[in-house]
Amino acid sequence: MTSEKLISPYREVDYSPKAWFGGITAEMLPVKEQKKSLDFWKLAVAPQQGEIANSANKLMRKYAQYVPGSDECSSFLISLVMECRERIRNTLISSAYRDHCDIEFVPSMCRGLEVALCRIKGLSRIILSPFEHPSVLSLARWLGNIINADVCQLHFEAKDYHLSPIDQETKMIKMIQDEVDSSCGPTALILSVVNYSTGLVNRTTEIMNHLQKVNDSTLHIILDGAHAAGNYISSVDIDKCWAYVISVHKWLLSPEPCGVIITPRPVKEDEIPYDAWSHSFPATTTNVRVFTSLASSLRAIDRVGLENWRAHSIRLRDYFIRRMHSRLSVIGSNNGTEMTSFIAVRPKSGHFWKWPIKDLSKYLEEQSVYILMLSIDQDTPWLRIAFPYTQNIEQVNELCNILDYAME
Numbered sequence: 244m245t246s247e248k249l250i251s252p253y254r255e256v257d258y259s260p261k262a263w264f265g266g267i268t269a270e271m272l273p274v275k276e277q278k279k280s281l282d283f284w285k286l287a288v289a290p291q292q293g294e295i296a297n298s299a300n301k302l303m304r305k306y307a308q309y310v311p312g313s314d315e316c317s318s319f320l321i322s323l324v325m326e327c328r329e330r331i332r333n334t335l336i337s338s339a340y341r342d343h344c345d346i347e348f349v350p351s352m353c354r355g356l357e358v359a360l361c362r363i364k365g366l367s368r369i370i371l372s373p374f375e376h377p378s379v380l381s382l383a384r385w386l387g388n389i390i391n392a393d394v395c396q397l398h399f400e401a402k403d404y405h406l407s408p409i410d411q412e413t414k415m416i417k418m419i420q421d422e423v424d425s426s427c428g429p430t431a432l433i434l435s436v437v438n439y440s441t442g443l444v445n446r447t448t449e450i451m452n453h454l455q456k457v458n459d460s461t462l463h464i465i466l467d468g469a470h471a472a473g474n475y476i477s478s479v480d481i482d483k484c485w486a487y488v489i490s491v492h493k494w495l496l497s498p499e500p501c502g503v504i505i506t507p508r509p510v511k512e513d514e515i516p517y518d519a520w521s522h523s524f525p526a527t528t529t530n531v532r533v534f535t536s537l538a539s540s541l542r543a544i545d546r547v548g549l550e551n552w553r554a555h556s557i558r559l560r561d562y563f564i565r566r567m568h569s570r571l572s573v574i575g576s577n578n579g580t581e582m583t584s585f586i587a588v589r590p591k592s593g594h595f596w597k598w599p600i601k602d603l604s605k606y607l608e609e610q611s612v613y614i615l616m617l618s619i620d621q622d623t624p625w626l627r628i629a630f631p632y633t634q635n636i637e638q639v640n641e642l643c644n645i646l647d648y649a650m651e
């Protein structure tokens with residue numbers, strides 16, 4: 244809708260609902276008027292749009308026909324949860340461990356990590372690898388305070404990210420070991436399978452093997468697979484960890500948040516929290532939309548094939564890297580670390596962002612570009628760019644033009 248003049252008793256006012264209401268009115272505007280956002284996952288949350296969201300709504304309409312608490316309603320719900328569990332088991336867990344693990348659903352990723360931590364009897368220290376998400380630090384601090392466990396957040400400098408994977412691993416293992424050695428009792432380590440800021444893969448099997456050789460059973464390793472499930476598809480050795488926790492609203496594309504705890508052994512009845520969908524219904528009221536959404540996204544993933552979803556993202560990623568090759572460097576790409584469907588970039592030497600971080604962020608937002616700004620490097624902002632299925636080559640091209648303009 245073009246701007247129209249409204250005559251008010253006092254003055255002429257520009258009628259511009261887009262400016263007033265922003266995204267709320269976007270769908271009501273004629274298509275050519277809508278500015279398509281370039282969503283390269285500032286928040287890494289699957290969209291509430293498209294086929295998956297429509298299918299979830301359809302399942303919700305079906306659910307709405309039942310009376311809550313009726314047998315029919317319960318069997319509908321149970322069948323959805325069982326379907327989600329089996330699809331996760333068959334898609335994400337390697338066959339060697341499939342039959343022996345327990346799969347539980349909880350309201351969020353962080354809640355899943357919290358439950359896994361609470362299952363460690365007498366927990367005295369929580370160690371966070373240098374690559375953990377800020378919300379995980381908040382969770383660890385909150386829980387540590389309540390149960391009287393201390394929290395150690397390990398730290399890597401920007402230059403450490405340029406070490407070879409083996410050197411990074413050696414450095415991190417030494418830092419972890421120092422904290423384990425000075426702990427007074429059972430210790431937990433939270434370790435991401437894929438680094439949320441760079442998209443680089445941590446060699447969790449090698450790290451766990453090394454730490455478990457040196458330490459006795461007092462070290463419990465909890466793998467954070469928030470950015471691994473559906474993105475990084477090589478199998479994760481879940482038998483070596485205390486718990487593998489994943490999130491479904493990122494690369495598993497579910498429009499509703501939910502955490503999944505995968506435990507490589509049977510979970511005992513008295514370890515099940517009141518809000519988990521574990522061996523049976525949770526004690527608290529179930530959020531049905533979580534399961535209509537997850538069933539819809541897992542069905543879509545199965546139909547297309549996880550490899551094909553991933554291939555689309557990798558094609559966009561590699562196109563971006565080729566186009567920006569002369570001006571941007573990809574963190575970790577020249578030291579052989581395994582990459583996934585998102586990357587972190589910084590200007591190559593001799594190139595600079597035109598503006599400081601705040602202005603750069605403002606410029607990108609004005610261009611409707613949504614990417615995460617990272618302040619790991621004191622000298623220059625790094626940008627995290629994800630390539631989810633919702634994007635295409637034209638949008639990547641547009642992003643490249645916008646970033647080109649932001650550099651000198």
Ligand SMILES: Cc1ncc(COP(=O)(O)O)c(C=O)c1O
Nearest residue numbers: 351352353376378439467469470
């Ligand atoms: C690696 C990682 N772990 C944990 C979380 C927290 O997830 P949630 O906010 O769903 O609890 C995030 C969020 O982006 C993340 O990227």
